[in-house]
Amino acid sequence: MNIGEIARRAGVSRSTVSYALSGKRNVSEETRLRIQQVIDESDYRPNAAARALKEGRTRTIGLVIPPPARRLTYMQLEFVASVLEAAAQNDLDVLLSPSGDKYEHAFKRLIDGRRVDGVILMEIRLQDPRVERLEKAGMPFVTIGHTARSDGSWWVDVDYQGLVGRCVNHLADLGHRSITLINRSADLLASGYGPGLRARTGFQDAVAERGLSGFEYPCGDDAPAGDGCMARILEHHPEVTAAVTVNEAALPGLQRALHRAGLDVPRDFSLIGVAAQHWAEEFHPPLTSADVPAGEMGAAAVRLLTERIADPAAVPEHLLLSPPISLRDSVSRARAPERG
Amino acid sequence: MNIGEIARRAGVSRSTVSYALSGKRNVSEETRLRIQQVIDESDYRPNAAARALKEGRTRTIGLVIPPPARRLTYMQLEFVASVLEAAAQNDLDVLLSPSGDKYEHAFKRLIDGRRVDGVILMEIRLQDPRVERLEKAGMPFVTIGHTARSDGSWWVDVDYQGLVGRCVNHLADLGHRSITLINRSADLLASGYGPGLRARTGFQDAVAERGLSGFEYPCGDDAPAGDGCMARILEHHPEVTAAVTVNEAALPGLQRALHRAGLDVPRDFSLIGVAAQHWAEEFHPPLTSADVPAGEMGAAAVRLLTERIADPAAVPEHLLLSPPISLRDSVSRARAPERG
DNA sequence: CCGATTCGGCGAATCGGTTCGACAGACAGT
DNA sequence: ACTGTCTGTCGAACCGATTCGCCGAATCGG
Numbered sequence: 001m002n003i004g005e006i007a008r009r010a011g012v013s014r015s016t017v018s019y020a021l022s023g024k025r026n027v028s029e030e031t032r033l034r035i036q037q038v039i040d041e042s043d044y045r046p047n048a049a050a051r052a053l054k055e056g057r058t059r060t061i062g063l064v065i066p067p068p069a070r071r072l073t074y075m076q077l078e079f080v081a082s083v084l085e086a087a088a089q090n091d092l093d094v095l096l097s098p099s100g101d102k103y104e105h106a107f108k109r110l111i112d113g114r115r116v117d118g119v120i121l122m123e124i125r126l127q128d129p130r131v132e133r134l135e136k137a138g139m140p141f142v143t144i145g146h147t148a149r150s151d152g153s154w155w156v157d158v159d160y161q162g163l164v165g166r167c168v169n170h171l172a173d174l175g176h177r178s179i180t181l182i183n184r185s186a187d188l189l190a191s192g193y194g195p196g197l198r199a200r201t202g203f204q205d206a207v208a209e210r211g212l213s214g215f216e217y218p219c220g221d222d223a224p225a226g227d228g229c230m231a232r233i234l235e236h237h238p239e240v241t242a243a244v245t246v247n248e249a250a251l252p253g254l255q256r257a258l259h260r261a262g263l264d265v266p267r268d269f270s271l272i273g274v275a276a277q278h279w280a281e282e283f284h285p286p287l288t289s290a291d292v293p294a295g296e297m298g299a300a301a302v303r304l305l306t307e308r309i310a311d312p313a314a315v316p317e318h319l320l321l322s323p324p325i326s327l328r329d330s331v332s333r334a335r336a337p338e339r340g
Numbered sequence: 341m342n343i344g345e346i347a348r349r350a351g352v353s354r355s356t357v358s359y360a361l362s363g364k365r366n367v368s369e370e371t372r373l374r375i376q377q378v379i380d381e382s383d384y385r386p387n388a389a390a391r392a393l394k395e396g397r398t399r400t401i402g403l404v405i406p407p408p409a410r411r412l413t414y415m416q417l418e419f420v421a422s423v424l425e426a427a428a429q430n431d432l433d434v435l436l437s438p439s440g441d442k443y444e445h446a447f448k449r450l451i452d453g454r455r456v457d458g459v460i461l462m463e464i465r466l467q468d469p470r471v472e473r474l475e476k477a478g479m480p481f482v483t484i485g486h487t488a489r490s491d492g493s494w495w496v497d498v499d500y501q502g503l504v505g506r507c508v509n510h511l512a513d514l515g516h517r518s519i520t521l522i523n524r525s526a527d528l529l530a531s532g533y534g535p536g537l538r539a540r541t542g543f544q545d546a547v548a549e550r551g552l553s554g555f556e557y558p559c560g561d562d563a564p565a566g567d568g569c570m571a572r573i574l575e576h577h578p579e580v581t582a583a584v585t586v587n588e589a590a591l592p593g594l595q596r597a598l599h600r601a602g603l604d605v606p607r608d609f610s611l612i613g614v615a616a617q618h619w620a621e622e623f624h625p626p627l628t629s630a631d632v633p634a635g636e637m638g639a640a641a642v643r644l645l646t647e648r649i650a651d652p653a654a655v656p657e658h659l660l661l662s663p664p665i666s667l668r669d670s671v672s673r674a675r676a677p678e679r680g
Numbered sequence: 681c682c683g684a685t686t687c688g689g690c691g692a693a694t695c696g697g698t699t700c701g702a703c704a705g706a707c708a709g710t
Numbered sequence: 711a712c713t714g715t716c717t718g719t720c721g722a723a724c725c726g727a728t729t730c731g732c733c734g735a736a737t738c739g740g
Binding site for chain 2: 045058063068069072074081084085093094095096098103106110113114224252256282
Binding site for chain 3: 342343344354355358359362364365386387389390391392393394395
């Protein structure tokens, strides 16, 4: 069932059918209706490949996700969902492509085969070879997170540096003098993962400014890692009364270790962080946190990408989101430590 | 940069370039090398749309996921990851398409536009209109879970009925006399969600056979729902000493409610379930469960789908997985209830 | 009443690959 | 020497859309 068959049945030429559907030229009301009727009867849909070939675009975007071997965080999952949603609203399809060495081939196909009109790149590094590849290939893209040289490129990011700073200030205001930052994994930081590094900077700056003592701990993205990490913190630095975390996946583990040590949140230990709203609310007790608007970010990324696709020469845009801290129940005024 | 340009630079015809690349006809070693050299210099990749148009296939599969508004469970996430992995290994791309009323349009594009060679359908119902649509469109597909009439179709599923039955038997062997099944949400069950309904059947059959008293509770897919559900169970049926759950996302909430009621797992209350291995292991205490091999399922689904695409007339295959119950620490011998 | 304009529609070219049939030249068999 | 086979290559058709240029008929203004 192709456009020629429709044309034959409606007694018109193929071009007329095409114009009737696209509306790019006038077609008489009468023939338009006849064509529409034939199409309805034969549930015809234009072949996507043929259209893509002629138009030079696929109406598909690529979404490059972190290596699937490492489980996605809820934040990332929410982001993926919102990209799907926004794409659907714009009549775009989404080609999912995992990143990582194993999937090098898939990435190449994505770019060189022109299977997509543009790409959204998740979890990028300060230096990211994929960014250079995309630039070289002339493929429009938007990154989640930004590289070291952030001007002149298109991205959406969360202001980890500022947020972590605000968290530190909030704790300082409540009298905490000795706090810790629970960051993402050491591997990720070593590979130049921006959010982690900017969280570090924000933490160090704010700690210095407020005259606190602060310790940073890297932590893997799951509960056991969180458990072990918090256990180490309590052992090495019993004077610590609060933690700032940018590692939502570790939260259940942190909680477990605190519980085992007989510490209650927030009575004996305050916890504050940057996390997906859902995650913060499901935490027990509900986590005081800057709720990362992952949904909003997905929509913004798609919007930016479509803009860039429509006009590749447009001036680069970016978005640095800085959500407010939602006060919930995991933070309290510092008390003199009764342990140590 | 297209095949014509490569041909021009190599001083041969376009067809020769094509044959040199595909190997479908002999090309002399000499010209093959010359062509390869030109290609290397100009980093040429065949245009995917043109190839798809001529070949009549896209080398892309569609993965229809549950509505993204509802968060995916870790089991589903693991499944998606394994589909991506298996697809990449077969040099296939994956087009992600959300299901649900809002995304009707995306589903239509997927099928009618022939954007994909086949589809993997997640979370299907006993009666599923999407299955009929795919059949009518002549689009090869494999479902995760099976419809009411399961013969003659292609699917991969977990034997919820048998697994839940085995869980019940395990509890009965340990002396539990009064147990509950914590199922998926009432909505999902009402819409004819197979795994939930088969879990119910397995539960009822085994409970009857062993002469236990059993109660089934539906439960939403998140921690708060689990909390509320377990609270209700403890209130309505204080005699219950164990729960079988097929709702992994509710687990943290179940635990929380038990803890609040002063009940320790497994000392005072046994918990057994069907869950992703990762989820069972991270649970505290580690959950005795039938570990759903989501990764294996993804690979199997892709394998079945490629078979079906290659030979649409092949006899339908399906796979009913029945993983063993891994004994961990969340189940104990029943003791006389001290509460109630 | 005639030339200009508008309208609706048609035919053909095009996108970038794949593939079929043809064909020249080398070589073997009789 | 003549026929037959094999090898390497080429030209052209084709997949199914979009789009440009063109043309006949109807309409309009002077």
